[in-house]
Amino acid sequence: MTDTGPWWREAVTYEVYLRSFADADGDGLGDLAGARSRLPYLAGLGVDAVWLTPFYPSPDHDGGYDVSDHRAVDPRMGTLAELDGLIADAHRLGLRVVVDLVLNHVSSAHPWFTAARAAGPGAPERDRFHVRPGRGVAGELPPNGWRSIFGGPAWAPFGDGEWYLHLFDIEQPDLRHEHPEVAADAAATLRFWLDRGVDGVRFDAAGSLVKDPAYPELPAGWQAGDPSPYSDRDEVHEIYRRWARQLAAYPGDRLGVAETWGGPEVVGPYLRPDELGQAFAMDPLYWPLRPEPWRAGVDALLAATTRHGRLPAWVHGSHDVSRAAQRWGRDGARAMLLVMLALPGAVYLYAGDELGLPEVALADDEIRDPVFRRSGGQERGRDGARVPLPWTEGPAPYGFGPVGSTPWLPQPAGWGGFSVARQADDPASALALTRAALRLRERCWRGRPAEVAWRDAPPGCLAFRRGADGPTCLVNLGDVAIDPRPYGSVLLASAPVDGPTLPARSAAWLG
Ligand code: GLC
Secondary structure, X not given: OOOOOOOOOOOEEEEEOHHHOOOOOOOOOOOHHHHHHOHHHHHHHOXXXXXXXXXXXXXXXXXXXXXXXXXXXXXXXXXXXXXHHHHHHHHHOOOEEEEEEOOOEOOOOOHHHHHHHHHOOOOHHHHHEOEEXXXXXXXXXXXXXXXXXXXXXXXXXXXXXXXXXXXXXXXXXXXXXXXXXXXXXXXXXXXXHHHOOOOEEEEOXXXXXXXXXXXXXXXXXXXXXXXXXXXXXXXXXXXXXXXXXXXXXXXOOOEEEEOOOOOHHHHHHHOOOOOOOEEEEOHHHOOOOOHHHHHHHHHHHHHHHHOOOOOOEEEOOOOOOOOHHHHOHHHHHHHHXXXXXXXXXXXXXXXXXXXXXXXXXXXXXXXXXXXXXXXXXXXXXXXHHOOOOXXXXXXXXXXXXXXXXXXXXXXXXXXXXXXXXHHOOOOOOHHHHHHHHHHHHHHHOOOOOOOEEEOOOOOOEEEEEEOOOOOEEEEEOOOOOEOOHHXXXXXXXXXXXXXXXXXXXXXXXXX
């Protein structure tokens, strides 16, 4: 028996981090025309969908996640007509398009916020935001001790005794979704992009939309993952139920995917039948490369999702974490690709990981990520995983933009060695492996039963089937080579199978 369902159920979605993907006009920032010109590459790679990171007008304090107009295109990124063209081309190539909706906060340059700032204490313009009087004699202290996810206090002063909440950068004031105008505007934004023909939307910072109106301090001993007054509260699900009804009113199984950060107990509730189709499974990014945490983690996520008739959305990489090759090592990243492509569910791949791009060590003055500044330089931030892609061998900017243009983040010397052009015809390349794995996934894995049946495996290894029979995914997370022959013949391996042995930290699909 095979599982069928909406297009996204087992889709592989490629995250186009727009600013770093392809720059058609030579201003150093990737853009819609650049992405559009590279769609044939993505279709050839064999992914099902592309997720475009924000292209809305933005002062760019947080790589476009600080939006000043949610229903327009930033002129640096292109035009609405260019986006329409991109969507049409993608559809012709058999690719779906998912756009990123940043509804938790706006840019400090958004007209609502400039009005709130100007209006003064107690003004109704401030009701759209989380605004509180400061503590202390004259309001000189923040309303509470909440910390921004990017570092530093989560409150910033207006300078008139009132403070506004920003869970992210100081230039990203959080919206108050209980306000009817905020709710109506979010619904209008969703409608706007669905009307434009996008196949899905990613809800950025999905769990943050509702805060405890009493703004209580975090309990003593609170740790990330504990219940929080501003994350994944029960009330947030009412909002997703509303948006799910909007999505369902459109033909063609439009996808809503929540950007969740958390374990099964966080992810599961977003997937209730009246909520969303997908919620990110980010935990595997941090599971130690040992069989036990993977077996237990996979089982728990599968249980939490399948109980609602959904499947996990495995995240292999993203613009918010270090490069897969950095996190898991070069071989580990390839092995994890095969694992995620074999597990039941959807998979999110991050642009450039198919090339095995390494994390880039940027100099202090090259870093743009607000995390670096707000953490007082304690954290390098995420730009090391956002260096513009190399398409050709040379000269710089390696086909990212026209010759002579200067990418917004510097590409290191030798970047062309990772380029698409260099890898395209090399059967041992990361690109060739990704392409082969995506082809074979169609044949071996997609639509197979949603259960993961673990098989006995040598120490340090994972082996599973989907259901009682079919191919086996064998993963060697250990330090020594193992003999894969008892499991079948090798269909695809993440590293060359050396004689009868599967090397350490590699994976294979066996038939
Ligand atoms: C999401 C985005 C991240 C951004 C943050 C604030 O986590 O993926 O890049 O910084 O939201 O919008």
